[in-house]
Amino acid sequence: xxxxxxxxxxxxxxxxxxxxxxxxxxxxxxxxxxxxxxxxxxxxxxxxxxxxxxxxxxxxxxxxxxxxxxxxxxxxxxxxxxxxxxxxxxxxxxxxxxxxxxxxxxxxxxxxxxxxxxxxxxxxxxxxxxxxxxxxxxxxxxxxxxxxxx
Amino acid sequence: xxxxxxxxxxxxxxxxxxxxxxxxxxxxxxxxxxxxxxxxxxxxxxxxxxxxxxxxxxxxxxxxxxxxxxxxxxxxxxxx
Numbered sequence: 001x002x003x004x005x006x007x008x009x010x011x012x013x014x015x016x017x018x019x020x021x022x023x024x025x026x027x028x029x030x031x032x033x034x035x036x037x038x039x040x041x042x043x044x045x046x047x048x049x050x051x052x053x054x055x056x057x058x059x060x061x062x063x064x065x066x067x068x069x070x071x072x073x074x075x076x077x078x079x080x081x082x083x084x085x086x087x088x089x090x091x092x093x094x095x096x097x098x099x100x101x102x103x104x105x106x107x108x109x110x111x112x113x114x115x116x117x118x119x120x121x122x123x124x125x126x127x128x129x130x131x132x133x134x135x136x137x138x139x140x141x142x143x144x145x146x147x148x149x150x
Numbered sequence: 151x152x153x154x155x156x157x158x159x160x161x162x163x164x165x166x167x168x169x170x171x172x173x174x175x176x177x178x179x180x181x182x183x184x185x186x187x188x189x190x191x192x193x194x195x196x197x198x199x200x201x202x203x204x205x206x207x208x209x210x211x212x213x214x215x216x217x218x219x220x221x222x223x224x225x226x227x228x229x230x
Contacts, residue, residue, distance in 0.1 A: 028202065028206075030202070030203055030206045030207070031206060031211060034206060034210060034211050035211060038210075038211070040211065053229075055229065055230035056229045056230070057227040057228050057229065058227045058229075060229060073160065073161070073214065074161075074202065074205075074215070074216065074217040075161055075164075075165070075216045075217055075218055076159065076161075076165075077225075077227060078224060078225065078226040078227065079226070079227050079228075079229060080226050080227070080228045080229070081228075081229040085226060090217075092198075092202045092217075106199070107198070107199040107202050107203070109198050109217075111227070113229070123229065125227075125229075
């Protein structure tokens, strides 16, 4: 099925903020199934803004969110941001796109690294973008996403 | 940055095991993902997704496990 989604905003807003979409980050289906079998409940996650960032090698979220949603820590990763390299926690998570007809990702490793922006809490990095085709139309303010997974 | 780099890594034991075996594993499992909980090595997997599934299946929700890609040089991911 051709999953083509258009993010539409004004050319000025697209230039100012970049392509932003709502994401829901939560636990993987395997964790949810395991939790259900032992009667455990995870905190309910809420949608927040994510920036599609071709400059990010991996997907990043604010550390507070990883803690709040009790995501599963799977090891440290080295990240270079703003010219500085440090180790940050990596978590396993599922990512979905609640207000878009866009296929989610059941298991993604995301890195908890502080983000300065007040308008978004996640960078969608090239680990996710490797499955998408992106068309950025600055003149119309539209960004088109096509999921290439079969 | 201290809040993102805990001095007491809950997977420190698993990392020590990885460091001790890394050279040996690099020969046979280069670029694969190893799953380790405590002193137990669950196995080697072609990607993070299958490693995570195997980890949950083997250790459940309560036991922590490390997923580590076996690399000669540790990768550094850049965010511009």
